[in-house]
Amino acid sequence: MWYFLALGAALFALGLFGVITRRNTIGILMSLELMFNAANINFVTFNKCIQGGSMAGQLFAVFIVVIAAAEATVGLAIVLLVYRNWRGIGSDHYNVMKW
Amino acid sequence: MTQTAWIIPFLPLLAFTMIVFFLRWKEKVASGFSIAMIVIDWVLSLIILAEALGRHGASYEAKILLTSFKTFNLELGILIDPLTAMMLVIVTTVGSCVQIYSLGYMKDDPRFSRFYAYLSLFLFSMLGLVLANNYFMIFIFWELVGLTSYLLISFWFEKKTAADAGKKAFITTRVGDLGFIVGLMLIAAYCGTFNYQGVFEKAASGTVPVGILTAAAIFIFCGAVGKSAQFPLHVWLPDAMEGPTPVSALIHAATMVAAGVYLVARSMPLFVTSADASMVVASIGLITAFIAASIGLVQNDIKRILAYSTVSQLGYMIMALGLYGYDTANGEHSAGYVAGTLHLMTHACFKGLLFLGAGSVIHAVHTNDIQEMGGLRAKQPRTAMTFMIASLAIAGIFPLSGFWSKDEIVASTAHHPLFFVLTLTIAFMTAFYMWRLCFLTFFGQPRNQHRYDHAHESPGTMTWPLVFLAALSVCAGWVALPWLEHGFSSFVYHGEPHHAEPEYLLMIVSTLVSLSGIGLAWLMYHRKAISADQVAAKFKPIYTLLYNKYYFDELYDLIIVRPIVNLGNKLWSFDANVVDGAVNGTAWLTVVWSDAKQWFDATIVDGAVNGAGWLVRQSAAGLRFLQSGTLQFYALFIAGLVAAIGLYRYFGISYTPTTTGLVTIFFLIGLIVLWYVSRSIWRRSTPAAAAEVEEHSVRVEDK
Numbered sequence: 094m095w096y097f098l099a100l101g102a103a104l105f106a107l108g109l110f111g112v113i114t115r116r117n118t119i120g121i122l123m124s125l126e127l128m129f130n131a132a133n134i135n136f137v138t139f140n141k142c143i144q145g146g147s148m149a150g151q152l153f154a155v156f157i158v159v160i161a162a163a164e165a166t167v168g169l170a171i172v173l174l175v176y177r178n179w180r181g182i183g184s185d186h187y188n189v190m191k192w
Numbered sequence: 193m194t195q196t197a198w199i200i201p202f203l204p205l206l207a208f209t210m211i212v213f214f215l216r217w218k219e220k221v222a223s224g225f226s227i228a229m230i231v232i233d234w235v236l237s238l239i240i241l242a243e244a245l246g247r248h249g250a251s252y253e254a255k256i257l258l259t260s261f262k263t264f265n266l267e268l269g270i271l272i273d274p275l276t277a278m279m280l281v282i283v284t285t286v287g288s289c290v291q292i293y294s295l296g297y298m299k300d301d302p303r304f305s306r307f308y309a310y311l312s313l314f315l316f317s318m319l320g321l322v323l324a325n326n327y328f329m330i331f332i333f334w335e336l337v338g339l340t341s342y343l344l345i346s347f348w349f350e351k352k353t354a355a356d357a358g359k360k361a362f363i364t365t366r367v368g369d370l371g372f373i374v375g376l377m378l379i380a381a382y383c384g385t386f387n388y389q390g391v392f393e394k395a396a397s398g399t400v401p402v403g404i405l406t407a408a409a410i411f412i413f414c415g416a417v418g419k420s421a422q423f424p425l426h427v428w429l430p431d432a433m434e435g436p437t438p439v440s441a442l443i444h445a446a447t448m449v450a451a452g453v454y455l456v457a458r459s460m461p462l463f464v465t466s467a468d469a470s471m472v473v474a475s476i477g478l479i480t481a482f483i484a485a486s487i488g489l490v491q492n493d494i495k496r497i498l499a500y501s502t503v504s505q506l507g508y509m510i511m512a513l514g515l516y517g518y519d520t521a522n523g524e525h526s527a528g529y530v531a532g533t534l535h536l537m538t539h540a541c542f543k544g545l546l547f548l549g550a551g552s553v554i555h556a557v558h559t560n561d562i563q564e565m566g567g568l569r570a571k572q573p574r575t576a577m578t579f580m581i582a583s584l585a586i587a588g589i590f591p592l593s594g595f596w597s598k599d600e601i602v603a604s605t606a607h608h609p610l611f612f613v614l615t616l617t618i619a620f621m622t623a624f625y626m627w628r629l630c631f632l633t634f635f636g637q638p639r640n641q642h643r644y645d646h647a648h649e650s651p652g653t654m655t656w657p658l659v660f661l662a663a664l665s666v667c668a669g670w671v672a673l674p675w676l677e678h679g680f681s682s683f684v685y686h687g688e689p690h691h692a693e694p695e696y697l698l699m700i701v702s703t704l705v706s707l708s709g710i711g712l713a714w715l716m717y718h719r720k721a722i723s724a725d726q727v728a729a730k731f732k733p734i735y736t737l738l739y740n741k742y743y744f745d746e747l748y749d750l751i752i753v754r755p756i757v758n759l760g761n762k763l764w765s766f767d768a769n770v771v772d773g774a775v776n777g778t779a780w781l782t783v784v785w786s787d788a789k790q791w792f793d794a795t796i797v798d799g800a801v802n803g804a805g806w807l808v809r810q811s812a813a814g815l816r817f818l819q820s821g822t823l824q825f826y827a828l829f830i831a832g833l834v835a836a837i838g839l840y841r842y843f844g845i846s847y848t849p850t851t852t853g854l855v856t857i858f859f860l861i862g863l864i865v866l867w868y869v870s871r872s873i874w875r876r877s878t879p880a881a882a883a884e885v886e887e888h889s890v891r892v893e894d895k
Contacts, residue, residue, distance in 0.1 A: 109831050112823075112824065113827050115824075
């Protein structure tokens with residue numbers, strides 16, 4: 094079980110690192126997917142190892158996959174619109190929301 | 193006619209209403225209508241008198257219930273007995289004469305119609321007063337005549353003296369009326385009714401304590417004292433002469449002032465139950481008659497002399513009535529009742545005549561001062577003739593009306609030596625001052641040539657009433673010739689044969705007294721055998737005392753008017769300083785308090801609101817830099833926070849207030865550090881952005 098959790102944590106850290114450091118918005122979205130999947134691994138692991146019998150964790154993982162797909166769709170659509178407005182998708186292109 | 197006698201007061205009331213509402217601008221119609229109404233009243237009164245004579249003095253009463261309080265009834269009604277019938281005739285006769293006379297006297301007065309309206313209102317009240325069958329009604333009409341008297345005395349209200357005289361008359365009679373009300377309350381409380389017959393039966397039945405009856409009688413007499421200008425409330429009547437002379441004749445000589453005498457005569461069954469009350473009445477009458485006659489000796493204003501004469505004669509009547517009550521209470525025979533009522537009638541005739549004659553003289557010479565007249569007999573033969581007839585009548589010369597009534601009065605005092613002597617003295621003084629007046633006015637040389645030259649005889653509307661009243665002054669007394677079997681005396685005693693032997697000795701004595709008075713006046717003012725000035729100089733203190741009317745006005749001014757004025761001033765200053773001060777102080781406090789609240793509102797409340805806004809703005813001015821708009825910064829922030837929470841949990845710090853507070857402080861410090869870091873990063877990264885930040889800060893502070 095520790096391997097799985099370590100995998101999840103590593104994956105999460107990778108995702109986080111990606112989110113923070115990538116300039117490309119699509120890269121950020123991809124890193125987010127990594128973090129989702131890290132969470133999924135954790136869910137599945139805990140379901141397998143602790144919650145004997147119940148499928149709640151598994152179902153939740155599936156559920157997150159679906160939601161993540163929808164979220165990725167919306168995110169990509171936003172990226173498209175951002176590109177149209179600023180001719181670029183670097184995250185420092187569109188800091189119009191600052192103070 | 194007797195059954196419809198209630199209509200009599202309403203005719204003048206109709207005249208009053210018509211004049212006030214419709215005829216005010218049509219002076220001829222107004223006066224004509226008013227005169228027509230009173231003449232009709234006069235005819236009706238004569239018929240009623242004839243019918244009363246036909247009933248041999250039996251009384252007639254008709255009443256309707258006005259309202260009722262359990263057992264106590266207030267009623268409206270009329271009572272016609274010989275006294276009422278006589279008064280009706282007196283009032284309407286003098287009223288008619290005065291109204292016709294006023295056509296000439298008040299000609300060209302700017303308020304001519306109003307004068308007739310007031311006269312009609314007065315006649316309504318007076319006739320109502322006479323006809324009333326209970327004390328409740330008589331009181332109402334009593335006050336109404338007081339009101340009209342006030343209105344007519346101050347008819348020429350532009351003159352301050354006239355306005356003051358009106359107020360004086362009204363207020364002085366109110367003093368007496370206060371007593372009247374108390375008497376009425378006593379009657380209501382102890383007799384349970386206001387109806388004359390009911391009250392008299394109750395009084396005669398002996399169920400009411402004598403003390404109460406005495407008190408009630410004296411209190412009712414207080415009303416008469418005010419209205420009939422008896423001592424000590426006589427001061428208003430001479431001043432009332434400021435009114436037009438016809439008013440003086442009608443109200444202040446013949447009728448209204450006689451109302452007091454009428455009230456005493458009407459309440460006689462009450463007075464005969466109490467010798468004490470009757471003695472009070474008789475004494476007051478005597479004092480009044482004496483004081484007024486002596487003041488009349490030295491006055492120079494023609495109307496004031498007549499006014500004091502009126503007061504004196506009214507005192508006579510009151511005295512006679514009081515003596516009658518006293519003697520009857522003691523079971524003795526007395527002529528006082530006949531004397532009082534007869535004198536009431538004859539006095540109305542000759543005193544009305546005297547006033548109208550005086551008015552005629554004043555109309556001609558435009559002054560009231562007899563020292564400026566003289567010799568007017570040549571210019572005003574008719575006025576002079578009638579005036580002298582009246583003067584003879586009031587002096588009591590055989591066979592004029594005054595002789596018979598005065599003789600009765602003297603006869604009624606026969607058992608009381610003091611009264612007898614003083615009565616004769618007063619008769620002497622009366623004859624003297626009346627003939628002093630006559631000699632100074634109509635005889636001798638004119639003392640003011642200018643006034644004499646402009647004098648002229650008055651028009652017919654003024655002289656014919658004089659002639660008519662002169663005829664009455666001669667004849668009116670004959671109804672009471674002592675040789676008549678059923679004369680005036682039995683008439684006023686409700687038909688009982690009541691017949692006194694003629695007392696020739698008394699007649700001779702009183703005639704001699706009167707003649708000597710006239711003779712003295714003749715010597716002093718016509719022959720000038722005795723110098724009036726020397727007599728005045730010789731009896732200087734007495735003359736001064738009389739000339740100043742015993743200083744009654746000054747005395748009242750000192751003991752009543754001044755203290756009241758002072759009290760009024762004190763109350764006023766209390767009002768102005770304390771009450772107004774309290775009010776103003778309250779207002780001032782309110783303003784100050786409002787100012788304080790305004791300051792609190794503007795400073796504290798608004799300050800709190802603005803302060804909250806300011807705080808938020810100030811803190812936001814710093815913290816807004818956290819909103820960098822950079823996704824990665826947010827993500828890092830979130831990650832850092834999660835890490836912090838994880839660490840926090842990992843080291844298992846428990847949730848105590850201290851730790852929570854510490855953690856919160858660390859958190860805030862962390863935030864500030866983050867903010868500072870992010871800001872410096874931005875400054876370094878983009879100089880343009882840093883400039884923008886500065887500019888933005890300035891802009892915020894400007895707002």
